[in-house]
Amino acid sequence: MSPLPATCLAEFVAKNRRSAMAILRPYKFKEAGEGHARIVYHPPLVSLIRKFYKSDKDLSLIDLAIASWERKAEATESKSLRARLLSNAAAARLFRKRCLDKGLEILPKRTIACQIGQIVFTAPPDLWVKENGEERLIKIGFGPKPRSYIDAFLIVMRKAALAHGHDIPARNVAYLQASTGSELVSRYPYEAMALTLTAAAREIAETWAKVKLKDGKTANRSQAATASK
Numbered sequence: 001m002s003p004l005p006a007t008c009l010a011e012f013v014a015k016n017r018r019s020a021m022a023i024l025r026p027y028k029f030k031e032a033g034e035g036h037a038r039i040v041y042h043p044p045l046v047s048l049i050r051k052f053y054k055s056d057k058d059l060s061l062i063d064l065a066i067a068s069w070e071r072k073a074e075a076t077e078s079k080s081l082r083a084r085l086l087s088n089a090a091a092a093r094l095f096r097k098r099c100l101d102k103g104l105e106i107l108p109k110r111t112i113a114c115q116i117g118q119i120v121f122t123a124p125p126d127l128w129v130k131e132n133g134e135e136r137l138i139k140i141g142f143g144p145k146p147r148s149y150i151d152a153f154l155i156v157m158r159k160a161a162l163a164h165g166h167d168i169p170a171r172n173v174a175y176l177q178a179s180t181g182s183e184l185v186s187r188y189p190y191e192a193m194a195l196t197l198t199a200a201a202r203e204i205a206e207t208w209a210k211v212k213l214k215d216g217k218t219a220n221r222s223q224a225a226t227a228s229k
Helices: 006-013 020-028 033-040 044-054 059-075 079-098 147-163 190-210 221-228
Strands: 104-106 113-116 119-122 127-131 134-141 173-177 183-185
Touching: 006 020, 006 119, 006 147, 006 190, 020 190, 044 059, 044 079, 044 104, 044 127, 044 134, 059 079, 113 147, 113 190, 119 147, 119 190, 134 147, 147 173, 147 183, 147 190
Parallel strands: 134 173
Antiparallel strands: 104 127, 113 119, 127 134, 173 183
């Protein structure tokens, strides 16, 4: 199989009563429904934070972004878009209040991945930074996620960093919840979740070929080509 994002594996670990098909469908058919939305929408707060630190902490960037999102929220008739824009503005305002004093140096983006079972999982952090002389990997979370999802993602992200020669301690691999400003690190080392992660990867590999679109039809040629890449 081609590489999959670590979010897919994390969703499997925390799937509760969700079916394997429902989890995998948007990852396989990336140009349809929810899969398309995941490609089109990338949380703009991540880009804003990177620009902010690269601009030597120009607060006007954050203030302008907040004003722009709130203005667009007032102008749209779409409830979902309005909620998303207001969520962006609220998260940016929270970041402005709680996170500005951190002496972070933004480091270049790096592509990192690791193999678990038969599958390679990509796990790039949203922010790769240096704080107090130490490198840190930060994933910015939007919306509520089960703790098991967060633990799994952080473990895979650190394993991917180690696989590429970046010896970053577990305490420096964090999940930043945009809605609260709180940071979480994994409760477990990789060894403690290795069997769970491997079993989830095996189920993904065994289910992948069986996944179809919701209407039961197979993807069209362009979608099938996308899914195979």
